[in-house]
Amino acid sequence: MFDKIECEVFGLSTTPSAGGAYALLLKEIDGSRRLPIIIGSFEAQAIAMVLEGIKAPRPLTHDLLKNMIDNLGARVVEVVISELVENTFISRIVIEVSGLTNEIDARPSDAIALAVRVEVPIYVSEQVMEVASFTPEKDSATEPRIPETEYLSDKNYFDPDKNREGLKTKEARISALQNILREAIENEDYERAVKIRDEIKKLSSAN
Numbered sequence: 001m002f003d004k005i006e007c008e009v010f011g012l013s014t015t016p017s018a019g020g021a022y023a024l025l026l027k028e029i030d031g032s033r034r035l036p037i038i039i040g041s042f043e044a045q046a047i048a049m050v051l052e053g054i055k056a057p058r059p060l061t062h063d064l065l066k067n068m069i070d071n072l073g074a075r076v077v078e079v080v081i082s083e084l085v086e087n088t089f090i091s092r093i094v095i096e097v098s099g100l101t102n103e104i105d106a107r108p109s110d111a112i113a114l115a116v117r118v119e120v121p122i123y124v125s126e127q128v129m130e131v132a133s134f135t136p137e138k139d140s141a142t143e144p145r146i147p148e149t150e151y152l153s154d155k156n157y158f159d160p161d162k163n164r165e166g167l168k169t170k171e172a173r174i175s176a177l178q179n180i181l182r183e184a185i186e187n188e189d190y191e192r193a194v195k196i197r198d199e200i201k202k203l204s205s206a207n
Helices: 041-052 061-071 108-118 126-132 160-164 170-186 190-205
Strands: 004-015 021-028 034-039 075-085 088-097 100-106 122-125
Touching: 004 041, 004 126, 021 041, 021 108, 021 122, 034 041, 034 108, 034 126, 041 108, 041 190, 061 075, 061 108, 075 108, 075 126, 088 108, 100 108, 108 122, 122 126, 170 190
Parallel strands: 075 122
Antiparallel strands: 004 021, 004 122, 021 034, 075 088, 088 100
């Protein structure tokens, strides 16, 4: 058995040096250490969608996994990132069914995408934290968190300024953006949908 540290998803950002992958940043809840994990774009999108409150019109892969677990009468207890082997994180999904506990090997990105859907704790072993985490020089409460993630700021997905021309009121802009948001969700363009939703929130809260 090993000591495990409860963590939360703290942010997502692009990693240009990693061929279009993304960096998922975990933060220990009772401390300031951060653990960066490189994940794929699909998994990053799957995690961001839940944290942004965006629901897909049809179940995505991790939604399907959650539904299968629920329908089989099992429940996810927790996910644990337990080891770092040759620069690869090893994680397990802990499931309980009929009073028995079982551990399923999984990539950290998939385990965390499931964890945020079923709302269970995310743990990292102390050994992994000691080897792979870092402590920021200045731990600020204002440090960017989801949903203010860098990878969602790509204006190739959506440029609000292009849609403001000819719209005379804030209400009209919001209405137009809501239509675009629905279209993006229907087309399963979720990164664009998140960007549009952020713009709607900004307009709605503006004086």
